[in-house]
Amino acid sequence: MRLTKPERLLLFGPVGVILAIWLIIPALLGLAATFTNYAPAEPEVRWVGLRNFQLILADRTFAVAVRNIAIFTVVAVPLELAIGFGLASLLRRPFRGRSIVRLVLLLPWLISPVASGVMWHFLLDSETGFLNFAVRWLGLASLPSPLSQHMLALPTVIGVESWRMAPLVAFLLLPGLGAIPRDLWEHARLDGLSWSGRTRHVALPSMRPLVLAVTMLLVGGALATFDSVLTMTGGGPGTETVTPALYSYDKAFAFSEWPIGAASGWLIGGAVLVAGLVYLRLAARSDP
């Protein structure tokens, strides 16, 4: 069946208009503005070339934010994928109560990153949380919140985000796992492949496009981490959990340095686009 040109316009028009006004045009205008001193209150707009980017790259806080988010992404994304895949494998075959378990595992994703940040801020707090409660109950010395501890804050943030995202990964991977034909599993089992062997040789190859897609979404989400950190630590202690998105928001609103905020926001977008190019290459190769 061939679609005619007016038909295409009809099909793609609505979403095209919404995306153009509310996403693509602002993004491109924003990109153009990063080479100027443009700000909403700025009376005289001047071309400044790469000065905004130079200022950002020379800023110690931004360098720390980039380091933090690199660690965050490299640790959290594989962790979420591994836990999510494990959970999905456990849920692959039907059993009594599976539906309830699936529902329960969806709960962390329902909690907004903001709410999750607030919640874990208090859950890990020594006065109000269960962590210190459990530690004291075991008769050990009182434990301050790991979110306020040097070297512990970032790993804790990674743990909390994995708590929120890994069950979602399971939810997204489960349909792909369920679509693998029964015969393939049986053959692999008869061939004597272990669980990890079946995972590597049966599950992952047939789920490659799906795993790549989920990974892309996770990487985009990780690089943009903002909400949860804002309420969990506010970027602290010091700058140990500052992320580029937090930096960008602070620059634009707390310090009224709009051009710096907009330009660093575009750097995050650029990083995701680079990851996107890698994803596009891998995805093109995985189709039969």
Added chain:
Amino acid sequence: MTRSWSAQRRRAGLIRAVLLAIAVGVVLVPLAWTALAALGIGPDNHTSPPSLVVAPTLDHLAGVTAIEPAFWQELATSVGVSIAAALIATAAAFPAGYGIARSAFSARRRIGPGLLVLASLPVMAYVLPLSDVLRRLGLLDTIAGITFAEAAATAPLAVYVFAAHLAGTSVDREEAARLEGAGLLTVLRNVVLPAAAPIVAATAIVLFVLDWNYLLTPLVLTGIDVRTLPVVLTDLFTLEREVDWPTAAAALTISLVPLIVLIGLLHRVVERFSLAGADPSTEPTT
């Protein structure tokens, strides 16, 4: 031989049950701790061993309106904006997904993953200039401005899901209807949409949850006349850090309960959500 097989099976079943029980516990304990705190049940870590203070009360839940007088109105705003944004994005994405699914294979291969990259683009990359555009259009801090912004942010994901699903469905009935003279929109409404209803409903619910939880978009694009719950929560905890835990827990509980009820009622529908596209082997049963 058979016995060792069944013994192995039982052991595998047991391991699975234990692992899933741990996972369910890890998910539920933090939520239960929060819900209990909202009801006045919390720890006293100063005694040794620590004790639980059990003073059941609904005061904390009622107290949310004391620190945030407009809380119920903000809840209503969140519900309205999220429903509208999810419906707009779904309605606009469905025809586009269909268009991609019925395009040439080579185009489909390129557009699909591209949409996912667009879906992964962080809001921070464009939200500042977007706020400037909306200010000039007179849409800053309005329901319409934030609703369409959220619809645009989620639309690429919806198009991707619909395109992946519809590419795997049969075109026979569509072509038969076209041969009988039905127009494209008629075919879309009467043939394609009914067959795809489960994935459309599942996607709309997933978008609703995404919209409900957006922070950065409403934080930058609204804030005075229009306020959604994530913005309210953020204000409470970044501007007034002195908010106490039972009140915070109450606010969290109230903001989460509508969503849990929704998903609890509709989880059979949500389970149909899939990024992987239609599975041809199960097609006739849907």
